[in-house]
Amino acid sequence: MAASAQSGHEFDIIVAGGGPAGLSVASEMAKKGHRVLVLEKETAGQTKRSWFVPPFVLDGETRQFSYGGVTRFLAATYSGAKTQWRAKLYPAYPYIDEKKILPYWVEVIEKNGSAIMNNTEYLRHDISDGRVSVTTTKGIFTAALLLDASGYDSPVIKQLKMEDDSYYWWSVYGAVLDMPLTGGLETGDYMMWQTFKDTNPNPKASLAHGRPVFEYEVLGPNRVFALLLFLRKKQVTKEAMKPLFERMLRREDSTAPFHGAKMIEEKFGWYPSGEVSQNKAADRVAFIGDAGCWTTPCGWGMTFILQNYKTYAGKLDETIKAGRLDAEALQAIPALRVTEEFQVVFDKLVMHFLSNAPAPMLDKFINFFNQIDPILCERMFTLTLTKEDFEESIALFLKNFTFGELIRVLPVEDYGLVIRVAKLSVFAYIAAYWYKFTDWLAGRKNNKVEGFSYEEE
Numbered sequence: 001m002a003a004s005a006q007s008g009h010e011f012d013i014i015v016a017g018g019g020p021a022g023l024s025v026a027s028e029m030a031k032k033g034h035r036v037l038v039l040e041k042e043t044a045g046q047t048k049r050s051w052f053v054p055p056f057v058l059d060g061e062t063r064q065f066s067y068g069g070v071t072r073f074l075a076a077t078y079s080g081a082k083t084q085w086r087a088k089l090y091p092a093y094p095y096i097d098e099k100k101i102l103p104y105w106v107e108v109i110e111k112n113g114s115a116i117m118n119n120t121e122y123l124r125h126d127i128s129d130g131r132v133s134v135t136t137t138k139g140i141f142t143a144a145l146l147l148d149a150s151g152y153d154s155p156v157i158k159q160l161k162m163e164d165d166s167y168y169w170w171s172v173y174g175a176v177l178d179m180p181l182t183g184g185l186e187t188g189d190y191m192m193w194q195t196f197k198d199t200n201p202n203p204k205a206s207l208a209h210g211r212p213v214f215e216y217e218v219l220g221p222n223r224v225f226a227l228l229l230f231l232r233k234k235q236v237t238k239e240a241m242k243p244l245f246e247r248m249l250r251r252e253d254s255t256a257p258f259h260g261a262k263m264i265e266e267k268f269g270w271y272p273s274g275e276v277s278q279n280k281a282a283d284r285v286a287f288i289g290d291a292g293c294w295t296t297p298c299g300w301g302m303t304f305i306l307q308n309y310k311t312y313a314g315k316l317d318e319t320i321k322a323g324r325l326d327a328e329a330l331q332a333i334p335a336l337r338v339t340e341e342f343q344v345v346f347d348k349l350v351m352h353f354l355s356n357a358p359a360p361m362l363d364k365f366i367n368f369f370n371q372i373d374p375i376l377c378e379r380m381f382t383l384t385l386t387k388e389d390f391e392e393s394i395a396l397f398l399k400n401f402t403f404g405e406l407i408r409v410l411p412v413e414d415y416g417l418v419i420r421v422a423k424l425s426v427f428a429y430i431a432a433y434w435y436k437f438t439d440w441l442a443g444r445k446n447n448k449v450e451g452f453s454y455e456e457e
Protein backbone atom coordinates (compact mmCIF):
# COMPACT_ATOMS: atom_id res chain seq x y z
CA MET A 1 0.00 0.00 0.00
CA ALA A 2 1.28 3.51 -0.81
CA ALA A 3 2.64 5.37 2.23
CA SER A 4 0.50 8.28 3.26
CA ALA A 5 2.20 11.62 2.79
CA GLN A 6 0.59 14.04 5.17
CA SER A 7 2.35 17.17 6.39
CA GLY A 8 4.96 16.37 9.04
CA HIS A 9 5.47 12.77 7.92
CA GLU A 10 8.99 11.47 7.88
CA PHE A 11 10.71 9.75 4.99
CA ASP A 12 14.13 8.31 4.25
CA ILE A 13 14.40 10.20 0.97
CA ILE A 14 12.47 13.07 -0.59
CA VAL A 15 12.78 13.33 -4.37
CA ALA A 16 11.99 16.72 -5.89
CA GLY A 17 10.68 16.06 -9.43
CA GLY A 18 8.80 13.13 -10.95
CA GLY A 19 10.42 13.05 -14.40
CA PRO A 20 12.47 10.06 -15.65
CA ALA A 21 15.42 10.67 -13.28
CA GLY A 22 13.29 11.09 -10.14
CA LEU A 23 10.95 8.19 -10.89
CA SER A 24 13.62 5.72 -11.99
CA VAL A 25 15.89 6.26 -8.97
CA ALA A 26 12.90 6.47 -6.58
CA SER A 27 11.59 3.14 -7.92
CA GLU A 28 14.93 1.44 -7.21
CA MET A 29 15.25 2.97 -3.73
CA ALA A 30 11.65 1.95 -2.93
CA LYS A 31 12.45 -1.63 -4.06
CA LYS A 32 15.39 -1.62 -1.64
CA GLY A 33 13.01 -0.81 1.23
CA HIS A 34 13.57 2.94 1.65
CA ARG A 35 10.51 5.11 2.35
CA VAL A 36 10.57 7.59 -0.51
CA LEU A 37 8.36 10.61 -1.17
CA VAL A 38 8.34 11.99 -4.73
CA LEU A 39 7.13 15.59 -5.09
CA GLU A 40 5.91 16.51 -8.57
CA LYS A 41 4.61 19.97 -9.36
CA GLU A 42 2.51 18.62 -12.25
CA THR A 43 1.64 14.93 -12.74
CA ALA A 44 4.28 12.25 -12.26
CA GLY A 45 4.28 9.87 -15.22
CA GLN A 46 3.54 12.55 -17.83
CA THR A 47 6.13 14.38 -19.89
CA LYS A 48 6.44 16.67 -22.90
CA ARG A 49 9.55 14.78 -24.00
CA SER A 50 10.19 11.76 -26.17
CA TRP A 51 13.35 9.72 -26.64
CA PHE A 52 15.53 7.39 -28.63
CA VAL A 53 18.55 5.76 -27.03
CA PRO A 54 21.39 3.39 -27.93
CA PRO A 55 20.26 -0.20 -27.30
CA PHE A 56 23.06 -1.01 -24.82
CA VAL A 57 21.41 1.14 -22.12
CA LEU A 58 18.33 -1.10 -21.98
CA ASP A 59 17.99 -4.17 -19.79
CA GLY A 60 15.36 -6.87 -19.27
CA GLU A 61 13.19 -4.46 -17.27
CA THR A 62 13.33 -1.40 -19.53
CA ARG A 63 13.52 -3.06 -22.97
CA GLN A 64 9.76 -3.81 -22.86
CA PHE A 65 9.10 -0.04 -23.18
CA SER A 66 11.11 0.34 -26.37
CA TYR A 67 9.99 -0.07 -29.98
CA GLY A 68 11.33 0.37 -33.51
CA GLY A 69 14.09 2.92 -33.57
CA VAL A 70 16.42 5.03 -35.65
CA THR A 71 17.90 3.08 -38.55
CA ARG A 72 19.04 5.84 -40.92
CA PHE A 73 20.90 9.09 -40.19
CA LEU A 74 20.49 12.14 -42.42
CA ALA A 75 21.76 15.72 -42.51
CA ALA A 76 21.21 18.57 -44.98
CA THR A 77 22.00 22.27 -44.92
CA TYR A 78 20.59 25.10 -47.03
CA SER A 79 23.89 25.60 -48.81
CA GLY A 80 23.94 22.05 -50.11
CA ALA A 81 25.95 19.96 -47.60
CA LYS A 82 24.29 16.58 -47.33
CA THR A 83 24.94 13.16 -45.88
CA GLN A 84 23.03 10.00 -45.04
CA TRP A 85 23.87 6.49 -43.92
CA ARG A 86 22.24 3.36 -42.50
CA ALA A 87 22.88 2.93 -38.75
CA LYS A 88 26.19 1.10 -38.46
CA LEU A 89 27.07 0.67 -34.81
CA TYR A 90 23.71 -0.98 -34.04
CA PRO A 91 20.92 -2.11 -36.38
CA ALA A 92 18.58 0.37 -34.61
CA TYR A 93 18.54 2.95 -31.81
CA PRO A 94 15.22 2.18 -30.07
CA TYR A 95 12.47 4.68 -29.33
CA ILE A 96 11.27 4.67 -25.72
CA ASP A 97 7.52 4.87 -25.14
CA GLU A 98 7.26 7.70 -22.62
CA LYS A 99 3.58 6.91 -22.02
CA LYS A 100 4.49 3.46 -20.70
CA ILE A 101 7.87 3.68 -18.97
CA LEU A 102 7.06 6.59 -16.65
CA PRO A 103 3.72 5.14 -15.42
CA TYR A 104 5.54 1.81 -14.88
CA TRP A 105 8.02 3.48 -12.50
CA VAL A 106 5.10 5.23 -10.72
CA GLU A 107 3.51 1.82 -10.18
CA VAL A 108 6.74 0.28 -8.83
CA ILE A 109 7.17 3.16 -6.35
CA GLU A 110 3.64 2.84 -5.02
CA LYS A 111 3.66 -0.98 -4.94
CA ASN A 112 6.79 -0.85 -2.78
CA GLY A 113 5.16 1.32 -0.11
CA SER A 114 6.50 4.71 -1.15
CA ALA A 115 4.51 7.80 -2.08
CA ILE A 116 4.09 10.30 -4.89
CA MET A 117 2.42 13.68 -4.44
CA ASN A 118 1.26 15.35 -7.65
CA ASN A 119 0.57 19.07 -7.97
CA THR A 120 3.03 19.60 -5.14
CA GLU A 121 5.90 21.98 -5.70
CA TYR A 122 9.21 21.94 -3.86
CA LEU A 123 9.78 25.47 -2.53
CA ARG A 124 12.85 25.30 -0.26
CA HIS A 125 14.70 23.11 2.21
CA ASP A 126 16.46 23.54 5.56
CA ILE A 127 18.84 21.22 7.33
CA SER A 128 18.88 20.83 11.08
CA ASP A 129 19.56 18.02 13.55
CA GLY A 130 20.63 15.68 10.78
CA ARG A 131 17.32 15.97 8.87
CA VAL A 132 16.27 17.83 5.75
CA SER A 133 12.92 19.54 6.02
CA VAL A 134 11.35 20.37 2.70
CA THR A 135 8.74 23.09 2.38
CA THR A 136 6.25 22.47 -0.41
CA THR A 137 3.01 24.03 -1.61
CA LYS A 138 1.25 21.28 0.38
CA GLY A 139 3.15 21.40 3.67
CA ILE A 140 6.49 20.46 5.20
CA PHE A 141 8.04 16.97 4.94
CA THR A 142 11.26 15.68 6.43
CA ALA A 143 13.79 13.06 5.38
CA ALA A 144 17.41 12.07 5.84
CA LEU A 145 18.21 12.98 2.22
CA LEU A 146 16.91 15.30 -0.50
CA LEU A 147 17.40 14.08 -4.08
CA ASP A 148 16.97 16.88 -6.56
CA ALA A 149 15.50 15.60 -9.84
CA SER A 150 13.69 18.80 -10.81
CA GLY A 151 15.42 19.17 -14.18
CA TYR A 152 16.54 22.19 -16.16
CA ASP A 153 15.34 24.95 -13.83
CA SER A 154 16.17 23.51 -10.44
CA PRO A 155 15.05 25.61 -7.45
CA VAL A 156 17.41 23.53 -5.25
CA ILE A 157 20.42 24.58 -7.33
CA LYS A 158 19.28 28.19 -7.12
CA GLN A 159 18.83 28.01 -3.35
CA LEU A 160 22.32 26.54 -2.94
CA LYS A 161 23.77 28.98 -5.53
CA MET A 162 25.28 26.11 -7.51
CA GLU A 163 24.42 27.32 -11.02
CA ASP A 164 27.06 26.45 -13.64
CA ASP A 165 27.41 29.05 -16.39
CA SER A 166 29.71 26.84 -18.46
CA TYR A 167 26.70 24.86 -19.71
CA TYR A 168 25.13 25.25 -23.09
CA TRP A 169 21.39 24.67 -23.25
CA TRP A 170 19.50 22.74 -25.85
CA SER A 171 16.10 24.43 -26.23
CA VAL A 172 13.58 22.28 -28.04
CA TYR A 173 10.11 22.80 -29.44
CA GLY A 174 8.26 20.35 -31.66
CA ALA A 175 5.33 18.04 -32.08
CA VAL A 176 4.31 14.49 -32.87
CA LEU A 177 2.75 14.65 -36.31
CA ASP A 178 0.19 12.59 -38.14
CA MET A 179 1.27 12.59 -41.80
CA PRO A 180 1.82 10.20 -44.70
CA LEU A 181 5.45 9.28 -45.40
CA THR A 182 6.14 10.88 -48.78
CA GLY A 183 9.20 12.46 -50.43
CA GLY A 184 11.49 9.54 -49.56
CA LEU A 185 10.76 9.54 -45.79
CA GLU A 186 11.16 6.09 -44.22
CA THR A 187 10.28 4.70 -40.82
CA GLY A 188 13.49 4.85 -38.76
CA ASP A 189 14.81 8.04 -40.38
CA TYR A 190 16.55 10.48 -38.10
CA MET A 191 17.24 13.90 -39.61
CA MET A 192 19.92 14.99 -37.19
CA TRP A 193 20.70 18.37 -38.70
CA GLN A 194 18.79 20.47 -41.20
CA THR A 195 19.10 24.24 -41.59
CA PHE A 196 17.31 26.82 -43.72
CA LYS A 197 18.59 30.05 -45.13
CA ASP A 198 15.70 32.26 -44.09
CA THR A 199 15.77 31.39 -40.38
CA ASN A 200 18.78 33.70 -40.13
CA PRO A 201 19.76 36.10 -42.91
CA ASN A 202 23.47 36.09 -42.00
CA PRO A 203 25.05 33.12 -43.85
CA LYS A 204 27.87 32.99 -41.30
CA ALA A 205 25.59 32.87 -38.27
CA SER A 206 26.16 30.00 -35.87
CA LEU A 207 23.66 28.35 -33.55
CA ALA A 208 24.94 30.64 -30.79
CA HIS A 209 23.99 33.57 -33.02
CA GLY A 210 20.46 32.26 -33.18
CA ARG A 211 20.35 29.79 -36.05
CA PRO A 212 17.85 27.02 -35.23
CA VAL A 213 18.20 23.44 -36.43
CA PHE A 214 15.33 21.27 -37.66
CA GLU A 215 15.25 17.57 -36.78
CA TYR A 216 12.79 14.74 -37.17
CA GLU A 217 12.45 11.10 -36.19
CA VAL A 218 10.11 8.91 -38.24
CA LEU A 219 8.48 6.80 -35.52
CA GLY A 220 6.33 4.62 -37.77
CA PRO A 221 3.74 4.77 -40.55
CA ASN A 222 2.05 8.19 -40.36
CA ARG A 223 3.95 9.14 -37.17
CA VAL A 224 6.79 11.64 -37.14
CA PHE A 225 8.28 13.56 -34.22
CA ALA A 226 9.61 16.82 -35.68
CA LEU A 227 11.41 19.42 -33.63
CA LEU A 228 13.39 22.63 -33.69
CA LEU A 229 16.51 23.02 -31.57
CA PHE A 230 18.77 25.83 -30.44
CA LEU A 231 22.14 25.23 -28.77
CA ARG A 232 23.09 28.37 -26.87
CA LYS A 233 24.32 29.58 -23.51
CA LYS A 234 20.85 30.97 -22.87
CA GLN A 235 17.61 29.01 -22.91
CA VAL A 236 15.24 30.14 -25.68
CA THR A 237 11.60 30.56 -24.66
CA LYS A 238 8.84 28.32 -25.92
CA GLU A 239 7.02 31.44 -27.19
CA ALA A 240 10.00 32.32 -29.40
CA MET A 241 10.44 28.76 -30.71
CA LYS A 242 6.85 27.87 -31.56
CA PRO A 243 6.29 30.25 -34.53
CA LEU A 244 9.74 29.39 -35.94
CA PHE A 245 8.94 25.69 -35.76
CA GLU A 246 5.65 26.22 -37.55
CA ARG A 247 7.40 28.18 -40.27
CA MET A 248 10.02 25.45 -40.74
CA LEU A 249 7.32 22.84 -40.89
CA ARG A 250 4.89 24.56 -43.23
CA ARG A 251 6.79 27.03 -45.39
CA GLU A 252 10.26 25.75 -46.30
CA ASP A 253 10.56 24.18 -49.77
CA SER A 254 12.65 21.31 -48.41
CA THR A 255 10.02 20.34 -45.81
CA ALA A 256 7.29 19.82 -48.44
CA PRO A 257 6.32 16.33 -47.08
CA PHE A 258 5.50 18.04 -43.74
CA HIS A 259 3.41 20.93 -45.04
CA GLY A 260 0.04 19.25 -44.48
CA ALA A 261 0.99 17.41 -41.27
CA LYS A 262 -1.51 17.36 -38.41
CA MET A 263 0.02 18.18 -35.01
CA ILE A 264 -1.24 15.65 -32.50
CA GLU A 265 0.95 16.32 -29.47
CA GLU A 266 3.12 19.27 -28.49
CA LYS A 267 6.64 18.46 -27.20
CA PHE A 268 9.18 20.86 -25.75
CA GLY A 269 11.82 21.31 -23.09
CA TRP A 270 15.33 22.40 -22.21
CA TYR A 271 18.32 20.29 -21.25
CA PRO A 272 21.91 21.04 -20.36
CA SER A 273 24.98 20.19 -22.31
CA GLY A 274 28.12 20.36 -20.24
CA GLU A 275 31.18 18.34 -19.37
CA VAL A 276 30.35 14.93 -17.91
CA SER A 277 30.64 16.20 -14.37
CA GLN A 278 27.99 14.52 -12.27
CA ASN A 279 29.61 15.31 -8.94
CA LYS A 280 27.37 18.07 -7.66
CA ALA A 281 26.27 17.51 -4.06
CA ALA A 282 25.84 19.29 -0.74
CA ASP A 283 25.39 17.83 2.73
CA ARG A 284 22.20 15.70 2.59
CA VAL A 285 21.44 16.93 -0.94
CA ALA A 286 22.28 15.01 -4.13
CA PHE A 287 21.40 15.82 -7.75
CA ILE A 288 20.26 13.43 -10.45
CA GLY A 289 19.16 13.74 -14.08
CA ASP A 290 19.29 17.13 -15.79
CA ALA A 291 19.54 18.88 -12.40
CA GLY A 292 22.86 17.05 -11.88
CA CYS A 293 23.90 17.45 -15.53
CA TRP A 294 23.59 13.71 -16.13
CA THR A 295 24.08 14.28 -19.80
CA THR A 296 26.81 13.70 -22.28
CA PRO A 297 28.29 16.96 -23.52
CA CYS A 298 26.05 16.45 -26.56
CA GLY A 299 22.87 15.94 -24.55
CA TRP A 300 21.21 12.49 -24.45
CA GLY A 301 20.01 12.79 -20.86
CA MET A 302 17.50 9.93 -21.04
CA THR A 303 20.26 7.68 -22.32
CA PHE A 304 22.35 8.61 -19.33
CA ILE A 305 19.46 8.01 -16.90
CA LEU A 306 18.65 4.57 -18.34
CA GLN A 307 22.25 3.53 -18.26
CA ASN A 308 22.97 4.73 -14.75
CA TYR A 309 19.89 4.78 -12.53
CA LYS A 310 20.33 1.27 -11.15
CA THR A 311 24.04 1.64 -10.47
CA TYR A 312 23.40 5.01 -8.88
CA ALA A 313 20.64 3.63 -6.63
CA GLY A 314 22.86 0.69 -5.61
CA LYS A 315 25.67 3.01 -4.58
CA LEU A 316 23.29 5.41 -2.83
CA ASP A 317 21.88 2.50 -0.84
CA GLU A 318 25.41 1.54 0.29
CA THR A 319 26.21 5.13 1.21
CA ILE A 320 23.02 5.45 3.26
CA LYS A 321 23.78 2.14 5.01
CA ALA A 322 27.28 3.40 5.81
CA GLY A 323 25.65 6.44 7.47
CA ARG A 324 27.39 8.87 5.12
CA LEU A 325 25.18 11.60 3.70
CA ASP A 326 27.77 14.37 3.68
CA ALA A 327 28.65 16.24 0.46
CA GLU A 328 31.90 14.30 -0.04
CA ALA A 329 30.24 10.88 0.16
CA LEU A 330 27.37 11.97 -2.12
CA GLN A 331 29.77 13.45 -4.67
CA ALA A 332 31.57 10.12 -4.90
CA ILE A 333 28.44 8.19 -5.92
CA PRO A 334 27.77 8.97 -9.61
CA ALA A 335 28.94 6.34 -12.03
CA LEU A 336 30.56 7.98 -15.02
CA ARG A 337 29.56 6.39 -18.29
CA VAL A 338 32.95 7.26 -19.68
CA THR A 339 36.33 6.73 -18.18
CA GLU A 340 38.48 7.87 -21.07
CA GLU A 341 39.37 11.53 -20.97
CA PHE A 342 39.71 11.77 -24.75
CA GLN A 343 36.01 10.86 -25.16
CA VAL A 344 34.93 13.67 -22.88
CA VAL A 345 37.35 16.16 -24.40
CA PHE A 346 36.22 15.32 -27.91
CA ASP A 347 32.53 15.58 -27.10
CA LYS A 348 33.13 18.90 -25.42
CA LEU A 349 35.00 20.21 -28.46
CA VAL A 350 32.15 19.09 -30.70
CA MET A 351 29.64 20.85 -28.45
CA HIS A 352 31.53 24.17 -28.74
CA PHE A 353 31.86 23.59 -32.47
CA LEU A 354 28.15 22.87 -33.00
CA SER A 355 27.12 25.95 -31.07
CA ASN A 356 29.72 28.45 -32.28
CA ALA A 357 30.89 27.45 -35.75
CA PRO A 358 29.47 29.57 -38.57
CA ALA A 359 27.37 27.85 -41.23
CA PRO A 360 30.22 27.24 -43.75
CA MET A 361 32.26 25.40 -41.10
CA LEU A 362 29.23 23.30 -40.18
CA ASP A 363 28.71 22.45 -43.84
CA LYS A 364 32.26 21.12 -44.00
CA PHE A 365 31.68 19.16 -40.80
CA ILE A 366 28.59 17.50 -42.29
CA ASN A 367 30.54 16.67 -45.43
CA PHE A 368 33.19 14.91 -43.28
CA PHE A 369 30.77 12.03 -42.96
CA ASN A 370 30.99 11.51 -46.71
CA GLN A 371 34.79 11.28 -46.42
CA ILE A 372 35.20 9.12 -43.33
CA ASP A 373 33.36 6.15 -41.87
CA PRO A 374 30.20 7.71 -40.32
CA ILE A 375 30.34 5.13 -37.55
CA LEU A 376 32.55 7.80 -35.93
CA CYS A 377 29.49 10.03 -35.60
CA GLU A 378 27.55 7.22 -33.91
CA ARG A 379 30.45 6.52 -31.56
CA MET A 380 30.64 10.22 -30.75
CA PHE A 381 26.93 10.25 -29.84
CA THR A 382 27.22 7.15 -27.70
CA LEU A 383 30.51 8.18 -26.05
CA THR A 384 32.19 5.04 -27.32
CA LEU A 385 34.93 6.64 -29.42
CA THR A 386 38.19 4.73 -29.57
CA LYS A 387 41.57 6.43 -29.25
CA GLU A 388 42.15 5.84 -32.98
CA ASP A 389 38.79 7.48 -33.81
CA PHE A 390 39.76 10.44 -31.67
CA GLU A 391 43.10 10.88 -33.38
CA GLU A 392 41.59 10.45 -36.83
CA SER A 393 38.94 13.07 -36.07
CA ILE A 394 41.38 15.60 -34.62
CA ALA A 395 43.64 15.14 -37.65
CA LEU A 396 40.63 15.68 -39.93
CA PHE A 397 39.64 18.87 -38.09
CA LEU A 398 43.19 20.20 -38.21
CA LYS A 399 43.46 19.35 -41.87
CA ASN A 400 40.23 21.07 -42.85
CA PHE A 401 40.21 24.11 -40.59
CA THR A 402 42.95 26.53 -39.68
CA PHE A 403 44.06 26.66 -36.07
CA GLY A 404 42.70 30.23 -35.95
CA GLU A 405 39.24 29.08 -37.04
CA LEU A 406 39.17 26.32 -34.45
CA ILE A 407 40.32 28.51 -31.58
CA ARG A 408 37.64 31.09 -32.38
CA VAL A 409 34.97 28.43 -31.90
CA LEU A 410 36.08 28.05 -28.27
CA PRO A 411 34.89 30.47 -25.62
CA VAL A 412 37.88 32.11 -23.88
CA GLU A 413 37.22 30.31 -20.59
CA ASP A 414 37.68 26.97 -22.36
CA TYR A 415 40.94 27.66 -24.22
CA GLY A 416 42.50 25.06 -21.90
CA LEU A 417 40.80 22.39 -24.03
CA VAL A 418 43.45 22.98 -26.72
CA ILE A 419 46.15 21.86 -24.30
CA ARG A 420 44.11 18.83 -23.28
CA VAL A 421 43.66 17.89 -26.95
CA ALA A 422 47.34 18.42 -27.74
CA LYS A 423 48.41 16.24 -24.81
CA LEU A 424 46.05 13.49 -25.85
CA SER A 425 46.75 13.48 -29.56
CA VAL A 426 50.36 14.10 -30.46
CA PHE A 427 49.95 11.62 -33.30
CA ALA A 428 46.95 13.57 -34.66
CA TYR A 429 48.97 16.79 -34.74
CA ILE A 430 51.76 15.08 -36.68
CA ALA A 431 49.21 13.54 -39.06
CA ALA A 432 47.53 16.92 -39.57
CA TYR A 433 50.81 18.59 -40.50
CA TRP A 434 51.62 15.71 -42.82
CA TYR A 435 48.25 16.27 -44.55
CA LYS A 436 48.99 19.99 -44.84
CA PHE A 437 52.40 19.20 -46.34
CA THR A 438 50.90 16.81 -48.91
CA ASP A 439 48.18 19.38 -49.72
CA TRP A 440 50.88 21.94 -50.31
CA LEU A 441 52.76 19.52 -52.55
CA ALA A 442 49.59 18.92 -54.54
CA GLY A 443 49.21 22.69 -54.87
CA ARG A 444 45.85 22.64 -53.19
CA LYS A 445 44.63 25.71 -51.37
CA ASN A 446 43.01 25.47 -47.99
CA ASN A 447 39.39 26.47 -48.12
CA LYS A 448 39.17 29.00 -45.29
CA VAL A 449 36.06 30.44 -43.74
CA GLU A 450 36.27 34.20 -43.62
CA GLY A 451 36.60 36.01 -40.29
CA PHE A 452 34.03 35.64 -37.59
CA SER A 453 34.34 35.66 -33.88
CA TYR A 454 32.76 33.77 -31.05
CA GLU A 455 30.04 35.94 -29.65
CA GLU A 456 26.66 35.36 -28.05
CA GLU A 457 23.86 37.55 -29.31
Ligand SMILES: Cc1cc2nc3c(=O)[nH]c(=O)nc-3n(C[C@H](O)[C@H](O)[C@H](O)COP(=O)(O)OP(=O)(O)OC[C@H]3O[C@@H](n4cnc5c(N)ncnc54)[C@H](O)[C@@H]3O)c2cc1C
Nearest residue numbers: 017019020021041051052122151269289290300301302303
Ligand atom coordinates in the same frame (compact mmCIF):
# COMPACT_ATOMS: atom_id res chain seq x y z
C1 LIG B 1 11.99 17.38 -26.68
C2 LIG B 1 13.12 16.61 -26.06
C3 LIG B 1 13.62 15.48 -26.69
C4 LIG B 1 14.66 14.74 -26.10
N1 LIG B 1 15.13 13.64 -26.75
C5 LIG B 1 16.06 12.85 -26.14
C6 LIG B 1 16.48 11.64 -26.78
O1 LIG B 1 16.05 11.32 -27.90
N2 LIG B 1 17.36 10.84 -26.11
C7 LIG B 1 17.84 11.17 -24.88
O2 LIG B 1 18.64 10.39 -24.32
N3 LIG B 1 17.48 12.33 -24.26
C8 LIG B 1 16.61 13.18 -24.87
N4 LIG B 1 16.21 14.34 -24.26
C9 LIG B 1 16.78 14.71 -22.95
C10 LIG B 1 15.96 14.07 -21.81
O3 LIG B 1 14.58 14.23 -22.03
C11 LIG B 1 16.28 14.72 -20.45
O4 LIG B 1 17.66 14.66 -20.24
C12 LIG B 1 15.50 14.01 -19.34
O5 LIG B 1 14.11 14.25 -19.48
C13 LIG B 1 15.94 14.48 -17.97
O6 LIG B 1 15.08 13.92 -17.01
P1 LIG B 1 14.89 14.60 -15.58
O7 LIG B 1 13.96 13.72 -14.84
O8 LIG B 1 16.22 14.91 -14.99
O9 LIG B 1 14.22 16.03 -15.88
P2 LIG B 1 12.79 16.38 -16.47
O10 LIG B 1 12.41 15.43 -17.53
O11 LIG B 1 12.85 17.85 -16.78
O12 LIG B 1 11.81 16.17 -15.22
C14 LIG B 1 11.83 17.05 -14.11
C15 LIG B 1 10.51 16.95 -13.39
O13 LIG B 1 10.58 17.77 -12.22
C16 LIG B 1 9.38 18.50 -12.09
N5 LIG B 1 9.67 19.71 -11.31
C17 LIG B 1 10.36 20.80 -11.70
N6 LIG B 1 10.43 21.71 -10.70
C18 LIG B 1 9.78 21.16 -9.66
C19 LIG B 1 9.50 21.62 -8.33
N7 LIG B 1 9.91 22.82 -7.89
N8 LIG B 1 8.80 20.80 -7.49
C20 LIG B 1 8.35 19.58 -7.94
N9 LIG B 1 8.57 19.13 -9.19
C21 LIG B 1 9.28 19.89 -10.04
C22 LIG B 1 8.96 18.77 -13.54
O14 LIG B 1 7.54 19.05 -13.62
C23 LIG B 1 9.33 17.46 -14.21
O15 LIG B 1 8.30 16.51 -14.15
C24 LIG B 1 15.21 15.14 -24.84
C25 LIG B 1 14.72 16.31 -24.23
C26 LIG B 1 13.71 17.05 -24.84
C27 LIG B 1 13.23 18.30 -24.18
